[in-house]
Amino acid sequence: MSLNSTLEIDIVKAATSKISSVDFDNLSFGNIFTDHMFICDFKEGAWQKPIIKPYEPFLIDPSAKVFHYGQAIFEGMKAYKDENDAVWLFRPEENFLRFNKSAVRMAMPEVPESVFIDGLKAILELEKEWVRKGLGNTLYIRPFMIAIGSGVIAQPSTQYRFMIILSPARAYYSGEVKVIIAEHYSRAANGGIGAAKAAGNYSAQFYPTKLANEKGYQQIIWTDDATHTKLEEAGTMNVFFRINDTLYTAPTSERILDGVTRKSLIELAGHLGMKVEVRSVLVDEIVAAAKDGSLKEIFGAGTAAVVSPIVAFCHQEHEYQLPKLDDSFALQLKDKLTKIQYKLAEDTFGWTVKI
Numbered sequence: 001m002s003l004n005s006t007l008e009i010d011i012v013k014a015a016t017s018k019i020s021s022v023d024f025d026n027l028s029f030g031n032i033f034t035d036h037m038f039i040c041d042f043k044e045g046a047w048q049k050p051i052i053k054p055y056e057p058f059l060i061d062p063s064a065k066v067f068h069y070g071q072a073i074f075e076g077m078k079a080y081k082d083e084n085d086a087v088w089l090f091r092p093e094e095n096f097l098r099f100n101k102s103a104v105r106m107a108m109p110e111v112p113e114s115v116f117i118d119g120l121k122a123i124l125e126l127e128k129e130w131v132r133k134g135l136g137n138t139l140y141i142r143p144f145m146i147a148i149g150s151g152v153i154a155q156p157s158t159q160y161r162f163m164i165i166l167s168p169a170r171a172y173y174s175g176e177v178k179v180i181i182a183e184h185y186s187r188a189a190n191g192g193i194g195a196a197k198a199a200g201n202y203s204a205q206f207y208p209t210k211l212a213n214e215k216g217y218q219q220i221i222w223t224d225d226a227t228h229t230k231l232e233e234a235g236t237m238n239v240f241f242r243i244n245d246t247l248y249t250a251p252t253s254e255r256i257l258d259g260v261t262r263k264s265l266i267e268l269a270g271h272l273g274m275k276v277e278v279r280s281v282l283v284d285e286i287v288a289a290a291k292d293g294s295l296k297e298i299f300g301a302g303t304a305a306v307v308s309p310i311v312a313f314c315h316q317e318h319e320y321q322l323p324k325l326d327d328s329f330a331l332q333l334k335d336k337l338t339k340i341q342y343k344l345a346e347d348t349f350g351w352t353v354k355i
């Protein structure tokens with residue numbers, strides 16, 4: 001599949017590129033941005049002509065709704081370069097659809113497909129030097145939308161800015177991840193915004209995550225807000241559990257983000273002959289499985305790390321260790337998915353899209 005652009009965009013190129021000053025072997029995640037940014041504003045009920053211009057700060061009125069009411073959504077995706085220098089995206093349509101789902105939930109205007117997808121293509125074409133060859137090198141893509149209309153009255157803005165910024169990244173490795181199961185705090189509730197990629201979901205996690213960090217745990221496994229008995233997400237990732245040789249992950253709901261990695265791993269696992277069950281996973285059954293030795297793996301799944309194995313979890317002040325395995329499902333799935341993304345393995349699913 002490849003993308004055909006029909007979108008008219010004004011392009012103002014940067015006079016010089018900062019690419020030669022970037023140390024691509026020592027990148028910390030999300031701190032360096034490429035030479036250009038894509039901007040498309042919404043005002044008077046319509047999307048305006050987009051522009052790609054040099055990456056730089058911009059002015060917004062201090063009373064803009066994004067500052068006061070957090071009307072802001074985003075996406076996270078990656079571009080990959082294959083052996084022949086072609087640049088690829090992974091299931092971009094999924095990110096586009098999820099972006100607009102988030103927009104609807106946050107009373108923001110939906111972004112036209114041409115603006116999101118063709119905008120992405122246009123800026124990636126301009127910045128393709130920033131996508132480095134080699135497994136583990138990626139260009140992280142951050143599409144986002146903020147409410148820029150002024151006035152502190154608590155109602156939806158009438159003006160919005162959709163942007164795409166790009167940040168070169170190495171494969172994300174978070175070290176040995178230990179998690180704590182949430183017993184009090186929640187990231188989402190029924191009827192809330194948990195299924196949207198809304199900025200407020202992330203800031204709301206910072207404080208409980210800080211408390212978990214102080215206890216020596218890197219992330220929280222979020223449970224359902226009403227009973228804290230169902231295991232739902234791990235930090236900012238979906239979560240999988242392996243008991244004996246079956247993988248379990250919670251069904252998506254109003255409280256869970258419908259992750260692109262999660263849905264891809266479910267398909268891939270089936271393809272690799274692993275048994276997968278999508279159903280509620282209970283805290284009690286995971287604790288019991290840890291005690292009787294049938295709990296083999298827990299791992300997070302998301303765009304940044306692809307798969308993030310968890311080495312231990314804490315529940316009610318008790319820490320349970322996960323075994324080290326030779327036949328880790330997490331690592332087999334990560335290897336297979338990464339190879340598809342970098343075009344090192346055949347993409348029989350039709351997930352990869354050439355720029």
Ligand SMILES: Cc1ncc(COP(=O)(O)O)c(C=O)c1O
Nearest residue numbers: 236237238257259260261302303
């Ligand atoms: C809360 C949350 N859950 C799950 C995911 C995983 O989604 P994806 O696989 O689409 O990156 C993310 C984002 O990366 C997230 O922010």
